Amino acid sequence: MRYHALLTALLMGGLTACATLSTPTAATAPAASTGPQRSTDEILKSTTAADWRTVSPENLMLMDVAGKTVMIELAPSFAPAHVANIRTLTRSGYWDGLAILRSHENYVVQWGDPNDEDPKLKRSTGTVNNQIPAEYERPLQGLDFKALPDVDGWARLGGFSEGFAAASDGQSAWLTHCYGAVGVGRGNPPDSGDGSSLYVVIGQAPRNLDRNITVVGRVLSGMEVLTPLPRGTGPLGFYEKAEQRAPLTRVRLAAEDPSAPRLQVLRTDSAAFAELTENRRNRRDTWYVRPAGYTNICNVTVPIRTAPTN
Amino acid sequence: MRYHALLTALLMGGLTACATLSTPTAATAPAASTGPQRSTDEILKSTTAADWRTVSPENLMLMDVAGKTVMIELAPSFAPAHVANIRTLTRSGYWDGLAILRSHENYVVQWGDPNDEDPKLKRSTGTVNNQIPAEYERPLQGLDFKALPDVDGWARLGGFSEGFAAASDGQSAWLTHCYGAVGVGRGNPPDSGDGSSLYVVIGQAPRNLDRNITVVGRVLSGMEVLTPLPRGTGPLGFYEKAEQRAPLTRVRLAAEDPSAPRLQVLRTDSAAFAELTENRRNRRDTWYVRPAGYTNICNVTVPIRTAPTN
Numbered sequence: 001m002r003y004h005a006l007l008t009a010l011l012m013g014g015l016t017a018c019a020t021l022s023t024p025t026a027a028t029a030p031a032a033s034t035g036p037q038r039s040t041d042e043i044l045k046s047t048t049a050a051d052w053r054t055v056s057p058e059n060l061m062l063m064d065v066a067g068k069t070v071m072i073e074l075a076p077s078f079a080p081a082h083v084a085n086i087r088t089l090t091r092s093g094y095w096d097g098l099a100i101l102r103s104h105e106n107y108v109v110q111w112g113d114p115n116d117e118d119p120k121l122k123r124s125t126g127t128v129n130n131q132i133p134a135e136y137e138r139p140l141q142g143l144d145f146k147a148l149p150d151v152d153g154w155a156r157l158g159g160f161s162e163g164f165a166a167a168s169d170g171q172s173a174w175l176t177h178c179y180g181a182v183g184v185g186r187g188n189p190p191d192s193g194d195g196s197s198l199y200v201v202i203g204q205a206p207r208n209l210d211r212n213i214t215v216v217g218r219v220l221s222g223m224e225v226l227t228p229l230p231r232g233t234g235p236l237g238f239y240e241k242a243e244q245r246a247p248l249t250r251v252r253l254a255a256e257d258p259s260a261p262r263l264q265v266l267r268t269d270s271a272a273f274a275e276l277t278e279n280r281r282n283r284r285d286t287w288y289v290r291p292a293g294y295t296n297i298c299n300v301t302v303p304i305r306t307a308p309t310n
Numbered sequence: 311m312r313y314h315a316l317l318t319a320l321l322m323g324g325l326t327a328c329a330t331l332s333t334p335t336a337a338t339a340p341a342a343s344t345g346p347q348r349s350t351d352e353i354l355k356s357t358t359a360a361d362w363r364t365v366s367p368e369n370l371m372l373m374d375v376a377g378k379t380v381m382i383e384l385a386p387s388f389a390p391a392h393v394a395n396i397r398t399l400t401r402s403g404y405w406d407g408l409a410i411l412r413s414h415e416n417y418v419v420q421w422g423d424p425n426d427e428d429p430k431l432k433r434s435t436g437t438v439n440n441q442i443p444a445e446y447e448r449p450l451q452g453l454d455f456k457a458l459p460d461v462d463g464w465a466r467l468g469g470f471s472e473g474f475a476a477a478s479d480g481q482s483a484w485l486t487h488c489y490g491a492v493g494v495g496r497g498n499p500p501d502s503g504d505g506s507s508l509y510v511v512i513g514q515a516p517r518n519l520d521r522n523i524t525v526v527g528r529v530l531s532g533m534e535v536l537t538p539l540p541r542g543t544g545p546l547g548f549y550e551k552a553e554q555r556a557p558l559t560r561v562r563l564a565a566e567d568p569s570a571p572r573l574q575v576l577r578t579d580s581a582a583f584a585e586l587t588e589n590r591r592n593r594r595d596t597w598y599v600r601p602a603g604y605t606n607i608c609n610v611t612v613p614i615r616t617a618p619t620n
Binding site for chain 2: 106134150151207208280288289294
C-alpha cells in the first residue's frame with residue numbers, strides 16, 4: 001500500500017506547459033486542468049517520431065565508471081568553445097585512466113586529472129585551446145527556448161531549450177544548475193576553465209552558480225552510477241587517497257563508437273511534453289490530496305529513449 | 311586553483327534575510343548589500359549562547375546505519391501525533407534490526423519493516439495509535455515563522471520555523487520537502503501513515519509532496535551515510551533482496567542515551583542567521599562574477615553545532 005503511494009508520488013515529478021516570454025508570477029500559474037488525465041505511458045506511446053530529437057553522436061559523451069556507462073549530452077548551442085575542447089580531449093583519450101576526484105554531499109561529483117595542479121605530473125591537454133572565453137550565457141535570440149508559466153525566482157524566466165533546463169532575462173539565456181547538469185571547473189579568472197575538469201550536480205540545484213561558471217550539458221542516463229560514490233572525506237568532498245578514486249576506464253564520443261546507443265530526447269516544444277508537464281503540475285491521482293499547481297524547471301524530467309529500430 | 315574555485319562555490323550555498331508576511335516576488339528581492347562582508351566563520355564565532363537553540367533530547371532520534379549515526383530532529387510543533395508515535399516506536403526498540411528498504415535516485419531513501427505488507431510477518435507496532443489524523447499543515451498563528459523575502463513559487467511564503475524549512479499561505483504553515491526532510495510513508499487514505507515507515511529526501515526538493523504527506527522533521531547530520539547507499543534495482547528504488555538492505559542496528563532517542571551529543575541549531579530568527587543568509591544570497595567573493603540576488607528555503611543550510619561544554 002505504501003509502495004503504491006510512493007509509486008504515485010514518484011510519477012508526479014513535475015513537468016509543465018510552455019508559455020510566452022512574459023514574466024510569470026505564482027499568481028499566473030494555470031489552474032488545475034479538468035477532465036480525464038492520460039498516464040505518462042499513454043502520452044509517450046501516442047508520440048510520433050517528430051516528437052523526438054535524436055542526440056547527435058558528436059554531442060553524446062559516454063563515460064565508463066565502475067563498470068557502468070554514464071551518458072552525457074553536450075550543448076554546443078550554449079558552450080561551443082568548451083564543447084569543442086571536450087570533444088578534442090575525448091577523442092585524444094585524455095580522460096581514459098583519469099578518475100572521479102570528488103563526491104561532495106548535496107553538491108557535485110567532479111572528475112578529471114588528480115594531478116591537475118602539479119605542472120610536472122599533470123596530463124597534457126594536447127592541442128586544446130586553453131584560452132577560450134567563459135560561456136556563461138548567450139543571446140536568447142535564435143535559440144529555441146520555451147518558458148514555463150511558473151515563476152522561477154532565480155531568473156525572470158525558467159524553461160527548456162533542446163531538452164536542457166535553461167533560464168533567461170529576456171535578452172540572454174543560460175543553462176541552469178539543475179540536478180544532472182554538467183559544468184566546467186574553473187579558477188578565479190572567469191575564463192580559466194578549459195573543459196578538462198568537469199562536475200555534475202548531485203543535490204539540490206545550486207542555481208546560485210548560474211552565470212558564474214560554464215555549463216556544457218547534462219547527464220541523460222547513469223546518474224545512479226555517480227551519486228552513490230562514497231563522499232570524499234577531504235575538504236569539499238575531495239578524496240584523500242588515490243585508491244578512493246573511481247577510475248574513468250574509458251571515455252568516448254558516440255561518434256567514435258559504432259556500438260553506442262542512439263538516444264532520443266522528447267522535444268520540449270512538443271504537445272506531448274506540454275501535456276506531461278501540466279499533468280505533473282496538477283496530479284489528479286487517487287493518492288494526491290492537493291495538486292501543487294506549480295512546477296519548476298529543476299523538478300521536471302525530460303523523457304529520453306533509445307531510438308526505435310525500424 | 312580549481313579547488314579554491316569550488317571552495318568558494320561551496321560556501322555560497324544560499325541563506326537569506328527575514329521578512330514580513332507580505333507576498334514576495336522576484337522583483338522585491340533585496341538588492342545586493344554593500345560594504346565589508348564577514349565570513350561564515352566570523353559570523354558564527356560572534357554568536358552568543360542566545361543565538362542557539364538546544365535540540366530537545368526528546369526530539370533527537372539517533373539511527374545507527376552501516377556503523378555510523380544519522381541524527382534526526384523531530385518537529386512536534388508540526389506533527390505532534392506522528393512524533394508521539396515515532397517516540398513510542400523508538401523507545402520500544404521497534405526499529406532495531408529493521409532496515410533501509412529503498413534508495414530511489416534523486417528522490418528518497420526509505421526505512422522500516424521489510425515485511426510491512428505481510429500481516430503475518432510484519433513486526434508489531436505495539437501500543438502506538440494507528441488511527442492518528444494526517445498532519446499536513448497547522449495554523450500559522452502561534453508559530454515562530456520567519457518568511458524569506460524571496461519568492462517561493464510552491465507557496466505564497468517560504469521561510470523557517472525553529473530551524474525547519476517551512477511554507478505558508480498566510481493562514482496555515484507546513485514543513486517543506488527540502489533535501490534532508492523526513493516524512494511518513496502512507497497509503498492512499500491521507501490518514502494511513504502511523505510513523506512506522508519513514509523516508510528522507512535525497513534529491514531535488516519534491517515540493518509537490520508538500521501538504522500531501524506528513525513531514526515529521528529533518529536530518530541534522532548523517533545525510534552522507536544515507537545518500538551513497540546503492541540505488542535499489544526494484545520499482546521505485548526498493549531493494550529486491552534482503553542482503554541488499556542496510557540494517558538499522560540501533561535506533562534511539564537522545565533522551566534514552568546519556569552518551570548522546572547535545573546538538574544546537576542556530577536560531578533562524580537570529581541576526582546571525584539573517585546576516586549569513588544575506589551573505590549567501592549576494593556573495594562578494596573574488597570568484598563570483600554575478601551574485602544571485604536570490605535564494606530559496608531549500609538552498610539554505612541552517613548551521614548546527616555540538617553544545618559548548620562549559
